[in-house]
Amino acid sequence: MQTMVAESPVNYVNHQHSVASWLLTKDHKRIGILYLIVVSIAFTLGGIFAALIRMELTTPAGDLLSADIYNRMFTMHGVTMVFFVLVPAVPAVLGNFVMPLMIGAKDVAFPKLNLLSWYVFVTGFIFTVASMIIGGVDTGWTFYTPYSTQGSETNVLLTGVGVFITGFSSILTGLNFMVTIHRMRAPGMTWFRLPLFIWALYSTSLVMVLGTPVIAITLLMLVFERGLHLGIFDPRLGGDPVLFQHLFWFYSHPAVYIMILPPMGAISEVIACFSRKAVFGYSFVAFSSLAIAVFGFLVWAHHLFVAGISPYSALIFSFLSFAVAIPSAVKTFNWTATLYKGAIWWKTPMMFVFGFLGLFLVGGLTGIFLASLGLDIHLTDTYFVVAHFHYIMVGGAIMGYFAGLHYWWPKMTGRMYNDTLGKLSALLIFVGFNLTFGPQFILGYLGMPRRYHVYPPEFQVLNVLSSAGASILAIGYLLPALYFMYSLKWGEKAGPNPWKATGLEWTTQSPPLPENFPQTPIVTEGAYEYTKREIKVA
């Protein structure tokens, strides 16, 4: 695809300069950048909490942080990372920017609603950060009752309200994306010509729309109980605290699929481009995305295995939890098959893809361990669980996010970053990550509980390794901030298609026009018409 692209000096960045033109924008591309700023701030904040946690855990004694402060640290680390980084990162940053371009549309279906989503997100973030500033919360990001409703004396109400508000950002974005994908595809863009990133975003939006309202009402009930003394989960009245857990996880489990599906979509895009090959088994990958979204709603009680639920119910949920792994496995096999006989082009985005493939595999497989009822009794609430979900969330989701960010950065900014530094940061992240979380599997197996700030001395060596890994990881994450910023002013100009990729977003200039395309594109072929003849070596 070497078509001549009409380039204009006007793009979505330079056509209007005022602060108001950014804060009142209806352009999905600017909104994506606005999200990038807030998500990056949140990631830094969550990272600081993580650093404090790892610093405390280098020694067995509780010498750096008291138990009470430590509880607040891991709670706020969780809240920040889950709701303000992992859920919005790929959909709200990359999805907002790229999705309309990919389908050949001028914008999303409801641009003003899109801007509102961002403001709602920021409002929720402000509430939550305010709560942290005045002392934070110590209930864990899971807010279990009755501690959150009656026991805890921390700012549960304020944080609960903050997260409640943020949920609406998710709901509105999901709604916007679904309508856009249904109704605003360019002529010729049939469903099965859509890039897999779009299938991933669509599946994610399904989960956002169906699941997020449930956590909204759950948090509202929590707020009612704590603030207005409505006794819904109060055991003194005959209420059931486990009901809160059912309601909470009904959203929070599908939420982890909100966190992983879009990065998986980004992986599909990058792996095709840098293998110079169509993704193997396109329709299997597409349908697997939908399957993950739907099946993801059927497994939540595997978080309640030891909470006192019926063993018969636990059996059903265990079986379903095994089943939900299948579509993920299908995707992993298909990506691997995409690599086979591909012409691998070693650029930074591809480094993150390889990191993803290995780490997501480990994370996914260890999930199967936890889905096994007998094993879960031993492993639940230990560091095994912590390691499992960090392999998926950080090794999987954040790696996928970085892959996408490095892939689409030239499109978003019109600039190339330094690829050597990019590869270095990918390597540091991979090594640092494994050193941080690999030992935690062993710690969990040996019985070290999670959410404890002290531990027996025999666990110290593994903890020190983990903390050392965390410092390498921190450097790995700091580097992109530096070279991305540098590239904005001094990076090489990217041109419309530096990666010689397929996809409508690469047929237009970088950065794109405010209205995306000079005229509406007409689509005549599938998403990944790469030919192996075009082997490009940097």
Place this chain on the structure above:
Amino acid sequence: MPNGSAAGHAEPHGHHHPALQHHFDDLEQQHEASTLGMWLFLVTEVMFFGGLILTYTLYRIWYPTAWAIGSEELDIYLGGFNTIVLILSSLTMALAVRAAQTGQQKATVTWLVLTMALGLTFLVVKFFEYKEKFELNHVPGPYFQFEGPESPHVQIFFSLYFALTGVHALHMIIGFALMSVITTMAAKGRFTPEWYTPVELAGLYWHFVDIVWIFLFPLLYLVDRHYVG
């Protein structure tokens, strides 16, 4: 099936309809997108109320006696009256949409105003119901007072009563605000048979709020009325 043809529909007078937003190709695409958006929003509302319905279901199964006792404390006449009022308001809303569809501006405004009046009636009645509950100390919390061994469970019943009807009333208030905007637009003659989407969308929302009440009425007011005569 691709949507939004590049060729577009020929605009009747060769210019854009004032309500057409620039990122859409034509009014039909815009209308389909808007309606799909509202339906998806209603899906979120179903799941939102669903969490409360789940909670209700569990506790009703666990505490059937308390449920019967609590239900009897609610005024079935006021509840029944409100049900009739709300269903009537759905009728007037449907007629308002129909009037907009057929280009009858005055009738549209009339039916919309009636819908708002009925909605307001519902809220006023609700206010008096809540007032009575406050006076009887049936509001859960430190001032809750209720005789009998089932008192703790009855407090859960009332917690759900207030949560369910409170969230519903909040949706009614939002609906009322929405209606006033739509009515103002209708009074200014903004709607034609070619474009009346906001009326249609407001209608969908209003009917949804009615449907929630159609469930809440038997769930809260009609639990085992025969049990206590």
Place this chain on the structure above:
Amino acid sequence: MSGHISPKSTYYAIFGALMVCTALTVGAAYIDLGNLNFPVAFAIAVFKATLVVLFFMHVKYGSRMTKLIVGTAFFFLGIMLALTMSDYLSRGWFTSPNGTTGAGAITSLSGPAAPAAEPAAPAEPAAEPR
């Protein structure tokens, strides 16, 4: 703009049906149908809701997509209710001497005492859905 226009008579007829159903459901509440009271009330409510959805919200004349969306919403609501209740309703199967533990029996903080010791607990161990 395409949109099915129903005759006013349709709307009045549906309204009439809704009124009849409301009267029915109030009446049925005063009759002791035992375990059927709740299913009857629920069925009437579902029927009323269906009328509103099909005729007032025009889903009967709408696209397949609209019908799919309505179905999907209630399907997932059903999942949430069914799978959660699968936990609560199967607690204590074959393991508790009196059948289900019927939970919710703890109303004091003195620990999970035997349900029989709790004065206000319903005597019947298997609390059937009303």
